[in-house]
Amino acid sequence: MKSFNTITSTCVSMPAENVDTDQIIPARFLKATDREGFGDNLFRDWRFDAEGNPKPDFILNQTGVKGEVLIAGKNFGCGSSREHAAWALYDYGFRVVVSSFFADIFRNNALNNGLLPVQLPEDFIQDLFSALEQDPSLKATVDLTNQQFAILGSEKSSGFEINAHKKTCLLQGLDDIDYLINQRDQIIAYEQAGRKV
Amino acid sequence: MSAKTLFEKVWDKHVVSQIQDGPSVIYIDRHFIHEVTSPQAFEGLRSRGIGVFRPDQTIATADHNVPTIDQHLPIKDKLSRLQVQKLTNNCQEFGLELYGLGHQYQGIVHVIGPELGITRPGMTIVCGDSHTSTHGAFGAIAFGIGTSEVEQVLATQCVLQPKPLSMKIEVDGPLASGVLSKDIILYVASKISTSGATGHFIEYTGSTIRGLSMEARMTICNMSIEMGARGGMIAPDDTTFEYLKGRKFGPHGVAWDYYLKQWKELYTDPDATFDASYKFDAADIVPMITYGTNPGMGMKITGRIPSGPDNQKALEYMGLTAGEQLLGKQINHVFIGSCTNSRIEDLRLVASLVKGKQKSPHVHAMVIPGSKQVEQQAKQEGLDQILEAAGFQLRQPGCSACLGMNEDKIPPGEYCVSTSNRNFEGRQGPGARTILASPLTAAATALAGCISDVREII
Ligand code: SF4
DSSP, X not given: OOOOOEEEEEEEEEOOSSOXXXXXXXXXXXXXXXXXXXXXXXXXXXXXXXXXXXXXXXXXXXXXXXXXXXXXXXXXXXXXXXXXXXXXXXXXXXXXXXXXXXXHHHHHHHHTTTOEEEEOOHHHXXXXXXXXXXXXXXXXXXXXTTTEEEETTSSOEEEOOOOHHHHHHHXXXXXXXXXXXXXXXXXXXXXXXXXXX | OOOOOXXXXXHHHTEEEEOTTSOEEEEOSEEEEOTXXXXXXXXXXXXXXXXXXXXXXXXXXOOSSOOSSOTTSOOSSHHHHHHHHHHHHHHHHHTOEEEOTTOTTOBOHHHXXXXXXXXOTTOEEEESSGGGGGGGGGTOEEEEOOHHHHHHHHHHSEEEEOOOEXXXXXXXXXXXXXXOHHXXXXXXXXXXXXXXXXXXXXXXXXXXXXXXXXXXXXXXXXXXXXXXXXXXXXXXXXXXXXXXXXXXXXXXXXXXXXXXXXXXXXXXXXXXXXXXXXXXXGGGXXXXXXXXXXXXXXXXXXXXXOOXXXXXXXXXXXXXOTTOBOTTOBOSEEEEOTTTSOSHHHHHHHHHXXXXXXOOTTOEEEEOOSBHHHHHHHHHTTHHHHHHHTTOEEOOSSOGGGTTSSSOOOOTTOEEEESSSOOOXXXXXTTOEEEEOOHHHHHHHHHHSXXXXXXXXX
């Protein structure tokens, strides 16, 4: 996993609520057996029509809209546990997703792939949507070390929470699996203590 | 000792260690895998040069991608075929038990675990699939994980998990005739919303829940995730023990007595507290249907679609308007299946309703058994003949039109009354419009050709 520290980038605004992982990456694109290439089908059915032509109204198809920070409505990533959703967002180029509320499995999946979920207060996010509507070129700085989200050149900023362990992992680019493999002695001791069901 | 919830009793027993200010290392008793969310995890093991830590605690099946006709032939879709083949190769290479296509135990992962007695009370169970919550019906902590976590479990038999908050959902009183556990959970989801239980692990209690069969309890726990919960569980009782007795891979003889004693300790102590609680009266629950694009958007079958700014986008997709009644709406597709409602009890209910009747000519009605064993049992009981005589197509086991990864898709713009668990945009195929309901409501709809209230024909 790549480490994450601070990024400054333009933002993509997507106010839809309850964006489920079936929208982020529809099931029919889950047939690959590696982690690459899912970005092409990110938000597939919102982005393209049945013939594969871009739908002009969709935010990612609008000229000049790009950035590493996705700002989304509440309850982002609900539904299926498919980690492909996090892979698709990352592969497309996002490094941060901002929402007032994340579904649990998605949050874990994102963190396990170097994609930072930033949870901010609902009214702050509503403010962001309005600000971005007026000026889509606004840039955000996301500083993981200091747990700060700020809009460059404005007063708009907010702290955010992150689990201390996950923060360390992200800053150092360490996977949970490395941590667990180092715990094997303890795991074996657990098994030998007869606590297995 | 302080009072504990059922969840805490099971959780505490599985904590290997605790990271300061971080998640717990949780030991996993049983791990299920399938073809879609596992290939990248095996790739990870390979690139680290390690094997599976406890191969006898992982069970594999092919379900998401598989066709539901002609399962003896090679899978036509190339990518699906490759993915299923990859699962077979990975299981061989890493020494895992596989119930692949054609195997007598193959089926939807959340159907086969319980029916084979692999799922048991007091266990921790994970799978790279959000509906792993189904297994909670046995008093297990069961939850869905992502592929990175699948790799963690393969490599160490553990996952890192923060301890969730607790939620109690109590339902009391007798259920009216024609009302099934699917209606209970659609009702609860409509009250709590699609995100109302996020961060929580649910325990379902109350006399209504106690009165349900194991199959019906699994339907409830299955849909916990549709309210955002990590999982849902029900304390094991005589119904649970009765179901488990004699199951293929369950304990037998002295082992049975030993486990039974332990299972009887699995309940929430009277003084234990929950972070959130809800209480519902079964008398308020009638057959339910959904009108929108998440499972929390449900209403009484006789109801009118509520208005509200939040509904607008969903109603546009569904081609419906606020204030409209769905009862009587023409429907061309009925899907009876998925890990929510594809067990033998579901098929029996459907068969008993449609026996001697005919589906409406314009309806395409599919019945997909949850497993090879359910399919066999249905045939032994003659349900296949009843269904076929009524014009319902009994196909072979798999996830099928629940998520449309195989050919079983609903055409764009068409409505499907479905016994599955998700009505998300495009879930059953691009542009498909899903209306979630119980197996009885689905069957009644297929007979009438339009959305019907099953209470009027029983
Ligand atoms: S039946 Fe549907 S919900 Fe259940 S495991 Fe299969 S795809 Fe997932």
